[in-house]
Amino acid sequence: MIKKIIPVYENNSPIVILDLLLEYKISDIMSKNIVSVGPNVIMREVKTLMKNNGISGLPVVNGKRLLGIISIEDLLNALEDGLMDEPVSKHMSRNPVVLEEQMPINFAIDYFEKYSYNRFPVLNSNKEIVGMITSRDITLHTITVMNKEIKRLEDSAKQGIRTEIGNIIRRYPVVQNDFKNAGKASSGIKKVLQEHRVNRKTIRAVATAAYELEINLVAHSLGGEIICRITDNHIEILARDKGPGIKDIDLALSEGYSTANDWIRSMGFGAGMGLPNVKRVSDIFNINSSENGTEIRIVINLPEIIKTDSTKKVQK
Amino acid sequence: MTIEKLASDLCCQNHTKGSSFSQVEIEHVVASDLMSEVLVAEEENLILITALNTEQTIRTANIVDAVGIILVNGKSPQPGMLKLAKEFDLSLISTQKTMFETCAAVFQKLNT
Numbered sequence: 505m506i507k508k509i510i511p512v513y514e515n516n517s518p519i520v521i522l523d524l525l526l527e528y529k530i531s532d533i534m535s536k537n538i539v540s541v542g543p544n545v546i547m548r549e550v551k552t553l554m555k556n557n558g559i560s561g562l563p564v565v566n567g568k569r570l571l572g573i574i575s576i577e578d579l580l581n582a583l584e585d586g587l588m589d590e591p592v593s594k595h596m597s598r599n600p601v602v603l604e605e606q607m608p609i610n611f612a613i614d615y616f617e618k619y620s621y622n623r624f625p626v627l628n629s630n631k632e633i634v635g636m637i638t639s640r641d642i643t644l645h646t647i648t649v650m651n652k653e654i655k656r657l658e659d660s661a662k663q664g665i666r667t668e669i670g671n672i673i674r675r676y677p678v679v680q681n682d683f684k685n686a687g688k689a690s691s692g693i694k695k696v697l698q699e700h701r702v703n704r705k706t707i708r709a710v711a712t713a714a715y716e717l718e719i720n721l722v723a724h725s726l727g728g729e730i731i732c733r734i735t736d737n738h739i740e741i742l743a744r745d746k747g748p749g750i751k752d753i754d755l756a757l758s759e760g761y762s763t764a765n766d767w768i769r770s771m772g773f774g775a776g777m778g779l780p781n782v783k784r785v786s787d788i789f790n791i792n793s794s795e796n797g798t799e800i801r802i803v804i805n806l807p808e809i810i811k812t813d814s815t816k817k818v819q820k
Numbered sequence: 821m822t823i824e825k826l827a828s829d830l831c832c833q834n835h836t837k838g839s840s841f842s843q844v845e846i847e848h849v850v851a852s853d854l855m856s857e858v859l860v861a862e863e864e865n866l867i868l869i870t871a872l873n874t875e876q877t878i879r880t881a882n883i884v885d886a887v888g889i890i891l892v893n894g895k896s897p898q899p900g901m902l903k904l905a906k907e908f909d910l911s912l913i914s915t916q917k918t919m920f921e922t923c924a925a926v927f928q929k930l931n932t
Contacts, residue, residue: 777856
């Protein structure tokens with residue numbers, strides 16, 4: 505058996521590569537905007553077309569019927585022999601090797617290995633030309649598909665490889681109207697989670713909740729504190745203040761309701777989205793409020809640490 | 821479209837350049853002066869268009885993992901914002917255009 509030059513499409517290829525080669529059809533990756541010429545076009549015009557479109561070969565067609573291929577090599581020969589005013593039909597290669605649009609991509613790769621051509625015309629089931637395929641099309645498509653798959657793997661890996669957290673407690677005092685420092689608690693919590701390689705989505709949820717709670721304390725309370733407890737399974741945030749309490753909790757939890765004044769609005773808050781945002785990202789949300797103070801406790805669950813096969817074996 | 825390209829096309833002034841400045845393709849845009857509305861965003865690789873020039877703008881952008889901020893209405897960032905933007909590795913650019921004009925221009929750039 506002849507050894508393949510391109511080391512893909514082998515029995516031990518990763519699934520993503522085999523999928524890529526067998527699931528996608530040539531029609532998925534070919535160029536559909538074909539630059540072509542009729543048989544009576546003269547070689548000089550072919551030269552201009554190739555130059556202007558940056559291509560080194562094009563199909564010669566009669567309507568949708570493929571007659572042949574004219575390559576830059578044919579053009580050079582014509583130039584050398586001074587035949588640039590002859591029609592293309594005299595210089596083209598007839599009966600070119602073609603691919604069909606319904607074939608899987610591995611056919612195209614095989615053809616590029618087997619023949620020395622840089623491009624193949626693609627025909628539909630009626631033998632009409634519908635596209636052209638170059639190795640560049642294959643490269644671009646391959647990289648795009650593999651990029652997507654690697655990103656997916658990286659994202660799922662991130663969930664699995666977060667380090668063990670144990671039990672971390674952070675306490676942040678929050679001062680009334682201190683917009684200058686508002687956000688420090690949430691930045692701090694975010695940093696701890698990043699250090700333990702928690703997945704991005706969870707970090708974003710936790711940071712959003714912590715930030716909104718912090719802003720609430722700054723804007724609406726007489727001051728208080730944010731306490732954050734991080735364990736291996738979940739993150740708990742407790743926001744408590746010294747008053748004056750929330751008059752109508754149901755109203756405060758409805759989107760768009762706000763008691764913020766113009767000054768708070770000028771700081772970018774008071775959209776009436778604070779508590780609804782916190783509730784949206786939380787798995788557990790508890791609120792208690794009286795004129796002596798408000799206490800909000802939320803829990804956001806962490807995705808499970810995925811145990812690798814090797815750890816399972818050790819456990820047995 | 822990267823922030824670098826957008827900044828040059830829209831004649832913006834560059835204040836801080838995060839590592840994503842010329843690296844990351846902008847995929848989404850959130851435009852608001854109310855930070856709680858921004859915090860609802862769940863998309864990746866987004867930029868924030870806002871007229872709010874306080875440190876909370878930068879903190880909010882950091883929380884939603886934004887890659888950059890466009891400050892509109894000819895506002896200049898406060899010194900504290902620049903310091904925070906550098907700390908959070910965010911790109912911060914500003915324009916003389918209004919919020920409306922900026923949104924229209926960015927929309928056009930991202931959809932052509």
